[in-house]
Amino acid sequence: MEDEECPDLVPIGGAGETEPGPGRRIPVTIITGYLGAGKTTLLNYILTEQHNKRIAVILNEFGEGSALEKSLAISQGGELYEEWLELRNGCLCCSVKDNGVKAIENLMQRRGKFDYILLETTGLADPGAVASMFWVDSELGSDIYLDGILCVVDAKHGLQHLTEEKPEGLVNEASRQVALADLIIINKTDLVSEEELNKVRTSVRSINGLVKILETQRSRVDLSNVLDLHAFDSLSGISLQKKLEHVKTTHAHLDKAITTVTFEVPGNIKEENLNLFIQNLLWEKNVKDKTGRTMDVIRLKVIVQGVHELYDLEETKVAWKEDEKRTNRLVLIGRNLDKETIKEVFIATVREKQRNS
Ligand SMILES: Nc1nc2c(ncn2[C@@H]2O[C@H](COP(=O)(O)OP(=O)(O)OP(=O)(O)O)[C@@H](O)[C@H]2O)c(=O)[nH]1
Numbered sequence: 527m528e529d530e531e532c533p534d535l536v537p538i539g540g541a542g543e544t545e546p547g548p549g550r551r552i553p554v555t556i557i558t559g560y561l562g563a564g565k566t567t568l569l570n571y572i573l574t575e576q577h578n579k580r581i582a583v584i585l586n587e588f589g590e591g592s593a594l595e596k597s598l599a600i601s602q603g604g605e606l607y608e609e610w611l612e613l614r615n616g617c618l619c620c621s622v623k624d625n626g627v628k629a630i631e632n633l634m635q636r637r638g639k640f641d642y643i644l645l646e647t648t649g650l651a652d653p654g655a656v657a658s659m660f661w662v663d664s665e666l667g668s669d670i671y672l673d674g675i676l677c678v679v680d681a682k683h684g685l686q687h688l689t690e691e692k693p694e695g696l697v698n699e700a701s702r703q704v705a706l707a708d709l710i711i712i713n714k715t716d717l718v719s720e721e722e723l724n725k726v727r728t729s730v731r732s733i734n735g736l737v738k739i740l741e742t743q744r745s746r747v748d749l750s751n752v753l754d755l756h757a758f759d760s761l762s763g764i765s766l767q768k769k770l771e772h773v774k775t776t777h778a779h780l781d782k783a784i785t786t787v788t789f790e791v792p793g794n795i796k797e798e799n800l801n802l803f804i805q806n807l808l809w810e811k812n813v814k815d816k817t818g819r820t821m822d823v824i825r826l827k828v829i830v831q832g833v834h835e836l837y838d839l840e841e842t843k844v845a846w847k848e849d850e851k852r853t854n855r856l857v858l859i860g861r862n863l864d865k866e867t868i869k870e871v872f873i874a875t876v877r878e879k880q881r882n883s
């Protein structure tokens with residue numbers, strides 16, 4: 527994460543101009559949650575629901591390459607928001623104060639085009655570091671305020687993430703995210719039994735005893751429960767500083783064993799071959815790195831999106847143009863990932879087979 531560039535703000539689409547009253551501060555809601563929990567799904571849901579708000583979005587993706595996939599996912603929500611902003615290549619963990627503050631300052635230059643900001647952090651970010659920029663920068667404080675920190679928890683894999691033992695010196699990001707949240711959304715309840723759901727609920731409670739918990743499928747929430755929480759108002763909420771002190775403020779470093787691999791392979795692929803590749807990687811777990819360790823994929827994104835051993839095939843609305851070069855983009859996040867090997871296996875499974883058939 528050390529050599530990351532400063533984030534760039536990338537506006538997408540035009541905007542209508544209406545100035546909010548001078549001096550009105552803009553609320554910011556931080557959306558956290560472990561890899562694949564349903565943050566983008568939530569973002570999309572909020573953007574497409576009726577909210578009578580013009581919402582600007584700041585994204586922070588882990589690793590290169592996934593911004594495209596993300597923007598495809600979001601822009602399905604289309605006209606309902608005025609600005610699209612993307613925080614590229616930023617590690618909000620280490621570079622949060624400079625990059626995060628800069629991103630929001632840049633965004634504020636387009637003041638008047640939006641009246642709410644949603645900030646989605648990478649699944650591995652330490653929300654404490656993200657949140658702390660709201661009091662570190664007093665200049666910023668006159669323009670915006672932190673409305674609340676949401677944390678999306680995967681009902682199926684959340685327990686595993688929350689209880690995972692980390693090597694010394696590393697903080698369990700998932701439990702820290704839960705600890706700092708003002709609202710927990712346990713998502714994907716369709717994938718678990720009532721008993722499993724109970725366990726996740728109990729685990730969340732044991733980390734954050736007071737937090738309000740919602741349970742959802744496809745991150746469908748009542749918007750009045752997630753926006754305008756005023757969680758840190760002096761009257762209603764505990765101060766952010768207090769909260770961060772309480773939750774332990776040492777810099778939580780990312781688990782360096784988790785890496786991101788991105789590659790592209792040109793050409794068409796058949797769905798059945800792609801399925802075979804994914805089965806080997808996620809289920810059979812017979813893809814090894816050069817030293818013989820099994821590659822452990824936590825998150826897989828293609829036009830296919832996978833979470834652990836589950837994946838959905840989703841068709842994007844964006845069709846290939848006639849003369850466009852067709853390419854397959856894969857983004858994998860996990861442990862022991864070896865790009866060369868994965869790419870070789872991918873080509874062998876998906877493309878060679880195709881030639882033979
Ligand atoms: N079965 C089921 N799948 C869901 C639900 N919500 C989201 N998903 C799927 O879970 C996958 C991950 O969802 P995302 O919204 O992309 O998760 P994310 O937290 O933004 O992921 P990262 O940005 O990679 O950390 C996608 O394939 C979703 O379609 C749900 O309630 N049930």
Ligand SMILES: [Zn+2]
Pocket residue numbers: 527619620777778779780
């Ligand atoms: Zn760090």
